[in-house]
Structures are given as C-alpha cells and as structure tokens.
Amino acid sequence: MTDAGGDAITYVHAPEQHRYEVRDGEDVVGFAQYRLPDDEHVDFVHTEVDDAYGGRGLAGAVVEFALADVRDRGRRVIAHCPYVARWLTKHPEYDDIADPAR
Template sequence: MTQAADPIVRNVDARHRYEILVEEVSAGFTAYRDRDGQRVFFHTEVDDAFAGRGLASVLVEQALSHVRSTGKRIVPVCPYVAKFLKKHEEFADITDPVTPEILQWLETALAR
C-alpha cells in the first residue's frame, strides 16, 4: 500500500488565493485581497470530495505563515479564518480586526 503524498499549498497571486493540492488535484482554496499592508481573507472552501481530512486547517495555517513571511498583516473576514485564529494565537501579533471600513473596501474591491 502506497502512502498518499502530503498536500501542497501554493499562493496563486494572479487569482488572489492560496490553493491546496492533493496529489496534484486542487482540493480547495482561501481567497484574499490585499489592502495596503494587509491581506484580507474573505472566503475559504474545500471540495466535498476532500472533506474531513483537515485540509482547510493545513491550507489556512500555511497561508497565514506565508503572510507573516511577507511582512503583511491578516484581516479575517472569512468565518473559517477567524475561527482558526481563535485557536491559533501564534498569529495574534499580525492580525487586525475586521472593521466596517474594511468591509466596505472589500465590497468595492470584489465588485471590480
């Protein structure tokens, strides 16, 4: 019996998202838009075919680690990212609150 390959997370900047691949198949993504020095995460999803494997957690943890390495800050508009951050305080130092101003900006950015 062969062991499944570890999932791979990659930033696809042109599509404003991090994707998680399982054996070279896209299993999910977390989407963002950049605002000044912030990366605003607004949606995360994992395909039903890959549910129950903890892939969303792997995806978000690696995405947030990448954000840290770039010097940006995190704004968790996405409910999953916000929930993840409550359990992972190691990212608290780079997390900014979701404000009405950010929500308005995001709405405008996504409408383009």
C-alpha cells in the same frame, strides 16, 4: 500528506488568483481566497475544500500555510472569512499579525 491514490497534497500560493490553494496532484481541491485592501494587509474572504476532501484538516492546513506566508512577507491579516476568523481564535500564535475585520 498523501491521499489514497498516492498523490501528494500540497499547498501553494497562487498570487495571480489571489488565493492559497490545496492541490491533489495538479487538481485544486481547496483554497483560501484573499484580497489586498492596502499595502500592509491580506484580507481573507473565503475558504473552502471540496466535499470529497472534507474531514481531513485541509482547510486548517491551508490557512496555517497562508498565514505563515503572510508573516514571512511582513504583512498583516484581516479575516472577513468566518473560517479564518475562527481559526485565528484557536491559534493565538498569530495574534501578532492579526487585525480586526471592519
């Protein structure tokens, strides 16, 4: 994805920050924050995208990127973040790795 300025929107895992990031060039413009409650789960706690980038589907794209990575790593998802929880209800293809938030 490319913005009006020509920079590419990219999605990266930043494990040292416990989040998956949306970047516009070098700038972080959104993220899906998580915690690691145990050796099996990735618990998503907050997702946000800068207002200037709203309405472009970036939050959904970073969540999809994150969940694909979680699956590839053989882990499971917990969604305490309301956005991630709603996203999961619309994407049953991730039911196999989703556990309820407690």
